[in-house]
Amino acid sequence: MSESWPHNSSIHAFKQKMPFNQSSIYRALFHAFSSRIQVQREDAAVPNLEKILRATFRLSGRHSFEAMSLRDLSRETGISMGGLYNYIGSKDDLADMIESFMDVHMANTGRQFVNQIQDPRSRLEMSIRVYIYMGEMFQPWYQFIFMETRSMTRRQKEMAKGMEIRDVNMFREVVESGQQQGTFDPLIDAGMVGSSIIAMIQNWYLKNWRFAKEGVSAGDYADFTIRAVTKLLAR
Amino acid sequence: MSESWPHNSSIHAFKQKMPFNQSSIYRALFHAFSSRIQVQREDAAVPNLEKILRATFRLSGRHSFEAMSLRDLSRETGISMGGLYNYIGSKDDLADMIESFMDVHMANTGRQFVNQIQDPRSRLEMSIRVYIYMGEMFQPWYQFIFMETRSMTRRQKEMAKGMEIRDVNMFREVVESGQQQGTFDPLIDAGMVGSSIIAMIQNWYLKNWRFAKEGVSAGDYADFTIRAVTKLLAR
DNA sequence: GTCTATAGCCGGATAGAC
DNA sequence: GTCTATCCGGCTATAGAC
Structure with missing residues (x-):
């Protein structure tokens, strides 16, 4: 299944260039929202925030965020109901922290990897x-x-749609610039290509249960997707 | 955006060959589950079933099935709480009717369209x-x-995964038979192709808000997908 | 900074009248 | 076949002790 790709684009090289990883992201989250969080001591707040977010992902995955109760969250984190409210303003606010962090910090981080490539x-x-x-x-x-924003407030829904449209357009623009330069087939609809690439990316993180079972790694999946897009755009 | 395709595969021709459509499906549903439904008079049951299912889709879309209350459903359908229980055994049972109908009747119907093509x-x-x-x-x-089965019972989750795996395998097998016959590139991973086709199909019904905005029809989308898959599999 | 206790509301489900 | 009335447990959020 594996194919060759430039050494500096392996997932390991990628992880080392990231300003935060699966663990340290909770510290970044704390600093991004410290004004909203009542607990100010970092050494107390960060581990609890991590517990709360991880449990939220676990419980939202088993049920849905809407159907997840703060009692469940309290049980799962070991933090009392009252304690939770020192970290979140409300259940809604918890969802908003996650979404806003993705919208600003995560998106900017991704962009840094490709902005210098012409x-x-x-x-x-x-x-x-x-x-x-x-x-x-x-x-x-x-x-x-992907799964939860549809049931949130109007503002939160719009934010999620905005993120998706921004991503589709980013891919559309790269394809268009390649078409103008004569590298890619100009007869293929660039918007449809952008939309399909996003579908493939979402497919990766939504169907990880199937790929894990079949032994397909993120690198394998990226290679396959790049190959399919390359063939589609070949003149 | 539109391209040419065989006349008999237009969406209009397709709709005429279907044993049920968006409206008559509720009659088919009633007959499939009449043993579970307390109301036996078809002329009373079918319109109410239609109201219940349509409202369930509407409310589950706005929130989630889990978070949708039967009080909401009662308000939306105009059927009282007690009345609802003459059509469904429980909230769980309502979800099961939808899923089981998809699993058996919908899937068989789809298969009839392609089974005779060699x-x-x-x-x-x-x-x-x-x-x-x-x-x-x-x-x-x-x-x-797609959205709701993850939060259902173990049995219902397994049913949904089974449907998806069956679909992926169907596409994998067609690709493999084309590879064995020498029509398709034998170096492309057939399982990955199957998985990607399913992702594209799901993308169609999950992101209809975006395609509607951009004026992309189901026919356009099918043409694009077929073209992409054809290019990917070309030798 | 973390807890327990409680207020006040809403959930699924059923009984029984008509 | 459809309704109203009701049971009782779980929900978010807050008050106030430590």
Whole structure:
């Protein structure tokens, strides 16, 4: 299943360049929202925030965020009901922290990996790889956004749609620039390509149960996706 | 956006060959589950079943099935709480009716369209088209299965996974038969192709809000998907 | 900074009148 | 076949002790 790809785009190299990882992301989250959080001592707040977020992902995955009760969350984290409210303003606010963090910090981080690449083909390939690797590293976060935002407030729904449209457009623009430059087939609809790439990326973090069973790694999946897109865009 | 395809595979031709449509499906549902439903008079039961199912799709879409209350459902249908229980055994049972109907009746219906086609390329193309057209016709049903089964009972979750695996394998087998026959590139992983086709089909019924905004029809989408898969499998 | 106790509301389900 | 009335347990959120 494995194929060769440039050494510096392996998932290990990628992880080392990230400003935060699956664990340290909770410290970044704390600093991003410390004004909203009542507990100010970092050494007390960060481990509890991590417990709360991890349990939220676990319980939302088993049920749904809406159907997850704060009693469940209290039991799962070992933090009392009253204690939880020192970290979150309300149940709604908990969802908002997750979504807002994705919208601002996660998205900016992803962009840094591709912004300096000019060549459309390299930029397209690296973008696909980075999105899939981020989906691998932060799978619960992405799945949460995909599955839960539809039942949130109007504002939160719009934020999620905005993120998706921004991503589709990013891919559409890379494809268009490659078409203008003569690298890609100009007869293929760039918007449809962008939309399909997003579908493939979402498929990776939504169907990880199937890929794990079949022994398909994030690298394998990125290779396959890049190959399919390359063939589709070949002149 | 539109391209040419065989006349008999237009969505209109497809709809005429279906044994039920968006409206008459509720009659089929009633007959499939009349042993579980207390109300036996068809002329009373079918319109109420339709009200109940349509409202369930609407409310589950706005929130989630788990978070939808039977009080909401009662208000939305105009049927009292007590009245609802003459049609469903429990809230769980309502979800089970939807899922079981999809598992047996809907899946068999789809299969009839492709079973007589032997040539791998034609069979692959028709399968993609039929799945996308069914996703178009019964969008709320498919979206319900995709979004809600994860929070159901173990049995119901397994049923949903089984449906998905069956679909992926169907596509994998068509691709493999084309590879053995020498029509398709034998170096492409057939399982990954199957999985990606399912992702594209699900993308159609999950992201209809975006495609509607961009004026992409089910026919357009099927054409694009078939073209992408054809290019990927070309030798 | 963390806990227990409680307020006040809403959930699924059923009994029994009509 | 459809309704109203009701049981009782679980829900979010807060008050106030430590």
